[in-house]
Amino acid sequence: MSVSQPQRAVTTLEEYEAFPDDIRAEVFEGQIRYMASPSQIHQAISMQLSTAINNYILRKKGSCSIFTAPFDVKLCDKPLTLVQPDIMVICDKNKLDGKRCNGAPDLIIEIVSPGNPADDYIRKLYYYENYGVREYWIVDPMRKLITVNYFEDDILNVQYPFDPMIRVNIYNDLLINFSDIADLLDI
8 A cells, every 4th residue: 555645535624633643644635645654864854944943933033833743734624635744834823723723834844755756746736835835845855956936926946956055935034054954964
């Protein structure tokens, strides 16, 4: 069984919430897509990026919050569309209900897994753009490539290698140094 293949229909949030805690899954228009556990490099990149963004938010005394997977984002009730982005920044506290984010985060970063790159490059790109995410990054450790989509200004598919400083567009002065991350992780 392929992890990213739809398994069965889920029509309600209550059905999704009844899943055992050890099941990692997302729902796209009512179709469940099970997810594999992330790899070591995936987790290391997630930690480095979330730390850099969180330190920036704390230093600026910003009002946004950062969350990492597993944390649910409900994009739509009918049909149910619920995702667990690797990293997300949420600036509208009214979207948070203690269990999940209800609506689009401001920034989402997905780290590509070898088994399902189409989910990040195609499926999630479509949903994130259409449900109002302001900025979406795809970090691909195998290709050593970062793809930035800043939907708010129609800047799409801007690709960077792992060595430059990359600006987080939802902020005026946040730059992420990917060469430091690559050096730290020896990739």
